[in-house]
Amino acid sequence: MNLKRFLSTTLIAFLLVFIAACGNTENDSNEGATPEQETPTKEEAVDATELILATTTSTQDSGLLDEVIIPLFEEEHPYKVKTIAVGTGQALEMGVNGEADVLLTHAPDAEQELVDNGDVQNYKRIMYNDFIIVGPSADPAGIKGLEVSEAFQKLYDENAVFVSRGDDSGTHKMELGLWEAINITPTDNSSYVETGQGMGNTLQVANEKEGYVLTDRATYLAQKDNYSDMDIIVEGDDALLNIYHVMEVNPEKNDLINNDGANAFVEFLIKPEVQDAIEEFGKEEYGQSLFFKYTE
CATH class of the missing domain: 3.40.190.10 (Periplasmic binding protein-like II)
Incomplete structure (x- = not known):
């Protein structure tokens, strides 16, 4: 083989390797993965684990949610809680409309209407002040x-x-x-x-x-x-007397209700150790509990 042919052959081989490498660049992030195993996008991951909590402003204004309940829950469960703190009436309306996964409110008579109508389920009394x-x-x-x-x-x-x-x-x-x-x-x-x-x-x-x-x-x-x-x-x-209840929004409201997360949140709040943590909140700073445990 003369030098000219050798150089031509080498150049062609180099170009073929280069083109093949460029063609595979887009697939590097999912190398070796089947279609079912491809890494989900960030939006897909958030949607899969987000839990929407509609609650009264008092649970947030007091610090109980952000300082105690949500950190403990997220540490134990694979859900990211998105809190919507509004008046109880608006929170209950969100439940009726299927716009939240779980409700934490303090208006027993109004809540009972949702229970009777089948808008919510797994209705639990959790605390009072x-x-x-x-x-x-x-x-x-x-x-x-x-x-x-x-x-x-x-x-x-x-x-x-x-x-x-x-x-x-x-x-x-x-x-x-x-x-x-x-x-x-x-x-x-x-x-x-x-x-x-x-x-x-x-x-x-x-x-x-x-x-x-x-x-x-x-x-x-x-x-x-x-x-x-x-x-x-x-x-x-x-x-x-001011009584708080937690409840799951009926998953039949729409296909987007995160009922597994809602159920996990309800069952979490009635655990003895969580009830104790609720009652301990505020004792050191204010000299008294801000909420008292109250399970059924």
Whole structure:
């Protein structure tokens, strides 16, 4: 073989190897994989493990979700919790519409309607605390120490500033029930204010307006350093019990419901060690539990 032919043959061989290498570049990431074994995209991986939790703002504003429940759950289970913190009424509506996988709320009467209608299942009571009336330290309406029905009546009679969430949340539902129990329409009071916002923002408005407000104890204790001129004015009444339930959205709502994740979340919350962790939350910082375990 002469030198010219040798060089030509070598060049052709080199080009064939180069072209073959370029053709295989796109398949390097899945080398040796069958179609069923190909690595899923990032979006596919997130969709497969995401768990949508619709819950009341109090569970988030208090820190219980982000500091205790979600970290413990994600450590134990292969799900990434996406929290949507809204008023309980809106959270329940998301369940009816199949827009969440699992619900954590605190309006038993409204929740029972979803249970009866088959919108949710595996309905479990998991914890409780209580509602309190918070107001100016000076208590201009003079309601300190009264029973809640007497306190609401006097707030109305005195035309005292009362700040309501006005958002169909569990707290708002409780407040409206207390007014209804004494046959009063609160909006007849010219000093009645509706924020349409969550508990934290509503407390802030009450503080600014030197008004009274019904709040869950956990959110108030978690944020009370922001309200130096406000105190707990009314507490301890049996009518102010605040019970939280967790429930799975009926998987028949749509094909996207993550029922395995929802079931795992419900069963996780009723485990004894998780119940203990819920009750321990807040003890060191606030000197008392923000929530108490309450399983059926």
